Amino acid sequence: MLDINFIRENRDTVITGMKDKGEKETEVVDKVLEADQRWRTLVTKVDQLRSESNEKSKEIGILMSQGKKEEARKLINETTGYKADIKEAEKETEAAKNERDELLLKIPNVPHESVPVGFSEEGNQVFGSWGEPNQKDGLKPHWELADENDWIDFERGAKVTGAGFPFYIGPLARLQRALINFFIDEALAEGYIEIQSPYFVNEDSARGTGQIPDKEDMMYVIPRDGFFTIPTAEVPVTNFHRDEIFSMDQLPVKYVAYTPCWRREAGSYGKDVRGLNRLHQFDKVELVKIVRPSDSYEELENLRSYAESLLQKLELPYRTLLMCTGDMGFTQSKKYDLEVWSPGQKRWLEVSSCSNFTDFQARRMMLRFKNDQKKIEILHTLNGSGLALPRVVAALLETYQQADGEVAVPEKLQPYMGREVL
RNA sequence: GGAGAGAUGGCUGAGUGGUCGAAAGCGCUCCCCUGCUAAGGGAGUAUACCCUUAACAGGGUAUCGAGGGUUCGAAUCCCUCUCUCUCCGCCA
Structure with a gap:
């Protein structure tokens, strides 16, 4: 949610930002102001x-x-009329406020000036890359490797739950656990605090991070209890400090959280969803930062380069994209995507997305701090995957497959796996 | 799941219809005093929003778990909900 005062003073900037993000109905801006x-x-x-x-x-x-009972009675008679007047005016006020707030929720965050303007994937810029993508022919996609070795069972997953809910078996189950531990340990070394969160959230939390109303359909719902299963740890972890006021010495706050993630992924189809490329349930290690407004863009760069370092340590070639205005989310002001190379599929797979939300989430959550002048200010929030497991597993299997049919274990993971091949 | 108790400011805790945004204590900030330390004295110390102001600041409204109601007036009375605690049951 943008600051209404900011919109009042920067009407044109807001409209331009909306247009750049591909939002057509920019008249909401004037409606909000009205x-x-x-x-x-x-x-x-x-x-x-x-x-x-x-x-x-x-x-x-x-x-x-x-x-003085008599005088009081006289005054009470005079005052009775206020009740109805106030109630009436309150009703109108409430209606106007609701109208304003509903419209306000339809206005996206304003892109940062460093973000390229574009309206599709083509507008994204390659920000950097690492390693040499293996273009050799004949490398197997991960689903073949997994199938040959009975490592992943999509069919039984579909039987037990549904498509997109696979079982991981034996060495592959262990590989996932190893990756989770590896990612968390790396984050701890960077000063992140480990946090375990609920896997369900209530409506207020979903609203706080902006899943509602923008991305409601991505979440699974537990209607009887009014819960949503989390699509990412970002939701519970960022909401952890909802309605709080930080002092300067508490900042920045940095959390690392491992959770499963559930996403309905309505409308997905085709080769994009093959194997581990797109699942309804997957594991992810998430990084969340709560920082001072003056630091947020620098913190975004730190977040990006930290996420990149994980792929380097796993020796998986990747590229980093600076997302253009139209391919970024509603709530973000700037976003990087990390894409790992999948040699078996000969394509890039997104494994991390690092975003700065500026004060957009924090305002809705009343996440604030007391600055040097003891004034209350809204904080900035950021998050990034560090990393999402399935596609890392896919790239890892495909990258480390050997001629003898075995799959090697990256050196950094060997202590976690206790072996050199899967 | 059954029975009971409770929810007040950063914390503890008073307040059962009127000048109560709320006593007192603790904590914190500033000042004074004291050659250090300890003790003492004084002032201040919630949040949101609206209006006035270039700003400093001033005025107003709301908030005592949440929402609704009664009343000229609600922390205080009534209703609904949420959460916490105790006991019983169940249980990883």
Whole structure:
């Protein structure tokens, strides 16, 4: 959610930002401003009425305590009319506020000036790359390797739950556990605090990080209890500090959290969803930062390069994309995607997405801090995957497959696996 | 799942219809005093929003778990919900 005062003062910037993100209905900006103006006028009116009414009530109180019943009664009769007036004005105010807030939720975060303008994948810029993508023919895709060795069971997963809910068996189950531990240990060495979160969240939390109303359909719902299964640890972990005010010495806050993630992925199909490329349940180690506004873009670069370092340590070639305005999310101001090379499929697979949300999430969550002048300010939030497991596993299997049919274990993972081949 | 108790400011804790955004204590900040330390004295110390102001600041409204109701007036009375604690049951 953007600051209404920011919109008032930067109407054109907001509209340009919306257009750059591919949002057509930019007239909401003026509608918001209109509703806000109406609300302000009404608030002033309500406050005025309440003030008068309070004044009279206070007088009545004084008269009563002095035993002047008759005068008090007279005043009570005069005051009765306020009730209806206030109620009426409150109703209008509430309506205007709701209208304003609903419209406000439809306005996306403004892209940072360093973000390239573009409206599709083509607009993304290759920010950097590492390693040499293996273009050799004849390398097997991970699903073949997994199938030949009975490492992943998609069919039984489909029987037990549904498509996109695979079982991992034997060495592959262990490989996932090794990756989780490896990722968490690396983050701890970088000063992140490990945190374990609930896997279900309530509606307020989903709203806080912006899954509602923008991306409601991505989440599984548990209607009886009003819960959503988390699509990413970002949701519970960022909401952890909802409604809190930090002091300067508590910042920045850095968390690393491993959780499963559930995504409905409605509308996905084709070769994109083959094997481990796209699942309804997957494991991810997530990094969340809560930082001072002045530091957030620098922190984004740190986050990006940290995520990159993980792929380097696993010796998996990758490239980093700076996402263009149109391919970034509703809530982000700047975003990098890390894509690992999949030699068996000869394509890039997204394994991490590092984003700066500036104050967009924090405002809705009332996530604030007291600055040097003891003034309250909204914080900035960031997050990034460090990393998402399935595609790392896919790239790893395909990259480390050997002529003899075995799959080697990357050196850094060997202590976690206790062996050199899977 | 059954029975009971409770929810007040950073913390502890008073307050059962009127000048209560809320006593007191603790903590914290600033000042004074004291050659260090300890003790003492004074002032201050929630959040959101609206209005006025270039700004400093000032005025107003709301908030005592949440929402609704009664009343001229609610922390205080009524209803609903949530959460916490104790006991019983069940259980990884």
